[in-house]
């Protein structure tokens with residue numbers, strides 16, 4: 001199953017990845033990050049992630065540390 | 071299969087000092103990826119400048135020198151020439167803001183281009199002085215409100231903004247000059263391609279290569295990261311066209 005790995009300590013809650021994901025698999029979580037805002041989380045119940053890596057290309061803080069295609 | 075992982079030339083456990091959603095982070099990431107891909111990590115000397123990217127050496131894992139405000143191209147010239155005199159060919163690039171490159175450092179920047187100095191300059195154009203709190207900079211567009219132009223930039227008082235990439239292209243010593251943006255994936259891919267070309271120009275010894283990166287500044291523009299990207303797409307990219315202005319490798 002293709003997936004991404006998010007480093008919660010690096011996420012600054014800019015939400016650019018939320019907008020860029022073509023399948024809307026990234027969303028706000030209910031976990032507060034270091035900027036005092038909710039960090040993002042990856043939810044892919046139906047295995048829709050294609051490992052296109054657009055989120056990793058867009059993330060300005062390299063908080064999406066890994067994209068794996070399987 | 072691993073499609074993406076943190077670039078090797080980004081220091082382990084470091085995190086960027088930029089504001090949330092700032093394009094500086096995307097630009098540094100692209101530079102790190104290209105250094106990895108071109109296998110340049112051991113022979114690179116990066117020249118950091120004053121501005122938001124002042125602590126570049128904290129996250130970029132290459133040799134780095136901090137230059138006084140505006141003097142990055144002058145420092146790069148010295149570094150490049152001194153190594154050459156010792157028989158070592160180093161890869162030298164500067165990473166600067168627009169205030170650094172085109173305001174206080176305009177003279178050393180343009181003269182490096184005119185001399186055809188074999189270095190690469192990367193300039194982040196966020197249309198203000200980001201680090202010091204969003205003052206009017208040389209690239210602030212007409213009508214734009216900043217802390218030192220509360221009524222907006224006007225022609226009578228402040229004059230016109232500078233189009234850096236076009237000016238560098240006019241210098242006979244420059245080999246490559248392009249403007250890129252980072253507001254969507256298509257532009258990020260293009261930006262990576264152009265930065266790579268600029269780096270190749272230096273490796274082949276063609277002369278001064280320059281990439282201006284049209285960036286956002288969510289904090290000082292007082293917009294969300296997403297809205298600031300929309301502003302670049304809809305307004306700024308019309309004023310600052312995204313284009314390759316000079317590429318002698320094509321001729």
Ligand SMILES: Cc1ncc(C[n+]2csc(CCOP(=O)(O)OP(=O)(O)O)c2C)c(N)n1
Nearest residue numbers: 120121122139167168169170198199200201
């Ligand atoms: C000689 C000198 N003058 C002024 C300053 C104050 N200063 C520090 S950063 C900066 C502006 C940098 O703006 P820019 O180059 O556009 O980079 P950005 O922060 O927007 O990335 C200024 C004026 C300084 N450090 N040194």
